[in-house]
Amino acid sequence: MKKKLGLASLTLVTASILAACGGGESAAKKDQQTLIVSTFGLEEDKMQEDVFKPFEEKYNVDIVLELGTSSERVTKLKSNPNSTVDVIELSQSNAADGAAADLFEKIDSTKVPNMDNLIDSAKELSADGSGPAYTLNSIGIIYNKEAAGMEIDEWEDLWDPSLKGKISIPDIASTFGPAMLHLASDYENVDITTDNGEAAFKGITKLAPNVVKTYSKSSDLANMFQSGEIVAAVVGDFAVPIISESNPNVEYIVPQSGTYANFNTINVNKNSKNKDLAYKYIDWRLSQEVQEKTAVSINEAPSNKEVVLDGETAKNKTYGEVAERTKKIDPLFVNENLKSWIDQWNRILNK
Structure with missing residues (x-):
C-alpha cells in the first residue's frame, strides 16, 4: 500500500524516511531515493498501477504521496517554506498562485524531453518556465x-x-x-x-x-x-x-x-532536495507511454500530441471537437x- 501523508504530517516525512533506513536492507533498497509527490486524491488505485509503481520500478524510487484538493495543497505549501514536497500537481489557477508566491523552480525544458511533444496550447502555458501541463x-x-x-x-x-x-x-x-x-x-x-x-x-x-x-x-x-x-x-x-x-x-x-478549460500542471518545489528526480517524474508524466494509459484508466485527456485516442477512449474528455469548443x-x-x-x-x- 502506497505511503500517504496527511496535509498536517508532511513535515515529519524526512525524519520518518531516515528512521526507515536501518540495517539489514538490500543494497538496492539502501540506494533507493524517495520522491514526495503532492497530488489529487482521485482514482488512487489506478494512479498506483499506471503512474507511480512503474516509475518506482524504473528508477528505484519510493514515492510518498500528499493527497488533497488543489487549493488546500498550494495553501499548505505557501504556509510552510520548509516543506519536503518535491513535485506538486495543481490546477492552472492554483499553479499561477504558487508561481506568484515564488514557490516553484523555473522549469528547464532541456531536462524534460517530452515537453517538445506537448500540444500547442500546453507549450504556450509553459513558455515562461511554468510547470508543464499533463492533462486538459x-x-x-x-x-x-x-x-x-x-x-x-x-x-x-x-x-x-x-x-x-x-x-x-x-x-x-x-x-x-x-x-x-x-x-x-x-x-x-x-x-x-x-x-x-x-x-x-x-x-x-x-x-x-x-x-x-x-x-x-x-x-x-x-x-x-x-x-x-x-x-x-x-x-x-x-x-x-x-x-x-x-x-x-x-x-x-x-x-x-x-x-x-483547465490545465493540470506539475511544478517542482523551489526547495526540493531531489530536483533531478523530480524532472524525471515530470518527463514520465508527460510521456506517450503513461498518457496512453491514464487516458483510459483515469479519464485524463492527453497533453502529449503523440497520443491519439479512438472514439470510445475520447468520450467524456477535453479532446477533439470538445477541446475546440473550450x-x-x-x-x-x-x-x-x-x-x-x-x-x-x-x-x-x-x-
Whole structure:
C-alpha cells in the first residue's frame, strides 16, 4: 500500500524516511531515493498501477504521496517554506498562485524531453518556465434525465425553476469554482472581465434556489446522485467515470455553446532536495507511454500530441471537437479577484 501523508504530517516525512533506513536492507533498497509527490486524491488505485509503481520500478524510487484538493495543497505549501514536497500537481489557477508566491523552480525544458511533444496550447502555458501541463480538462453537466423530468442540453437550463433544490455546483475555491462564475456571467450576457464578476453574482443569486449544495470534491457527487439528493451537477470531465460507474442512469453533456478549460500542471518545489528526480517524474508524466494509459484508466485527456485516442477512449474528455469548443480562463484575473469572490459567494450560497 502506497505511503500517504496527511496535509498536517508532511513535515515529519524526512525524519520518518531516515528512521526507515536501518540495517539489514538490500543494497538496492539502501540506494533507493524517495520522491514526495503532492497530488489529487482521485482514482488512487489506478494512479498506483499506471503512474507511480512503474516509475518506482524504473528508477528505484519510493514515492510518498500528499493527497488533497488543489487549493488546500498550494495553501499548505505557501504556509510552510520548509516543506519536503518535491513535485506538486495543481490546477492552472492554483499553479499561477504558487508561481506568484515564488514557490516553484523555473522549469528547464532541456531536462524534460517530452515537453517538445506537448500540444500547442500546453507549450504556450509553459513558455515562461511554468510547470508543464499533463492533462486538459473542462466542465459539463451530468444529470439523471428521468429524475430531472426534463432534457438538459445548455447551461441556461440549470436556472430552470423546476430544478429548485436539485442541483450541485463546484465551490468557488475548487478547481472549477471560477468557471462557474464565468458561466453565471455568461447567463447575464456580460464578459466577466469587464466588471470583475458583478453580473456573475447576479446570475449566481438567481441560480441559488436550485443549488442544494456546493461541493469541493467531485467524488462526493456520486453519493448525492445515489441518494437522490441531486438530479444534476456541474462537474469536471475527469470525474465522470467515478459518478457514472455507480449511477448508470446519469449522462454527461458538454453544451454546444462551449465550455471552460483547465490545465493540470506539475511544478517542482523551489526547495526540493531531489530536483533531478523530480524532472524525471515530470518527463514520465508527460510521456506517450503513461498518457496512453491514464487516458483510459483515469479519464485524463492527453497533453502529449503523440497520443491519439479512438472514439470510445475520447468520450467524456477535453479532446477533439470538445477541446475546440473550450474557452480559456485567465488565472491571474481569477487570483486578483478570488478573495472578494469567495466572500460574496459564501454570503449567497454558504449561509
